[in-house]
Amino acid sequence: MSELRLDPLSREWITIAARRIDRPVTTGVAPAGGGLLCPFCPVPPGASPEMRATSEAPRGDYDVAVFENRFPSLGGPDAGMLSAGPFATGYRLAPGFGRAEIVLYSPRHDVHLASIPESRVQLLVEVWRDRTEALYADPAVDYVFPFENRGRDIGATIDHPHGQIYAYPFIPSRVAREVEQVRSHREEEGECLQCDILRREQREGRRMVDQEGTWTAFVPFAPRFPSEVHLVPGRHAGRLAELRGAEVAALARLLRRMVRRYDGLYGSPMQYMMCVYQSSRAPRPADLWHLRLAFYPLYRAQRRMKYLAGSESGAGAFLQDALPEAMAADLRGVAM
Ligand SMILES: [Zn+2]
């Protein structure tokens, strides 16, 4: 169970989920033949009942699996409250309704987005698409957000290759701010801001990283994270569900190549956040929002972390120590 509290200063909803502290942590190495240190590795035949009880892995073989998180940070489907009032007048809180799903990329522990077959990455995109529409069918859900936290430095507690899908009962503040920008650009310029940005990037070319089908991968003009890259479809679409089959396949190819570029950039697996930004549920700005995926890597050099410290976390003012144009050239230059 969890609850939502509105920060009166930032107007941001904060989710408080007290039970999350119980979440299992793995060593990152699945023991040979078993992997029971990892709750996502398949349970071997002959495992004890205790071992079976701690496993979150699906039974049987699969390509991509999706299931509700046993330790949801968003409260789960049963809305409730953690605390009993009274609270001072002026404070707002709400039941912590929310959904948190786990998406396993493979039964294997030692693979990642770039080492699983292309057809499986395509299936992963289709899972994001299908779960997004299924979760939006619940009128209590305002925003569905697929993402991946890859690596310990980013806070992933389990190394098994997986991502997550959150469904929030509100529109997260960063997304809400972008929606406002997109809306005012449409009103003032009469066109989609992301379509406009895509044209600017193609015209300038210096921050281009890769292209596949109608998709373009580029370092944004003003990135917040080192070697941040945005993936944008050339055809205006608000959600994955609006993509055609060829566009889904192209995205899968581009995603795999991006992870290979990142891993090749400093010669070690990149730790990153990868996020899928789709249109919100309602009022559905179907013709307003332009689908985007973003990678937010955490390393600014080999094993040198970019920390979100005082300026970034405290003031929301991000600092970069490399030119975005140079970042793009480095990513383009990775031997594939
Ligand atoms: Zn595992």
Ligand SMILES: [Zn+2]
């Ligand atoms: Zn657009």
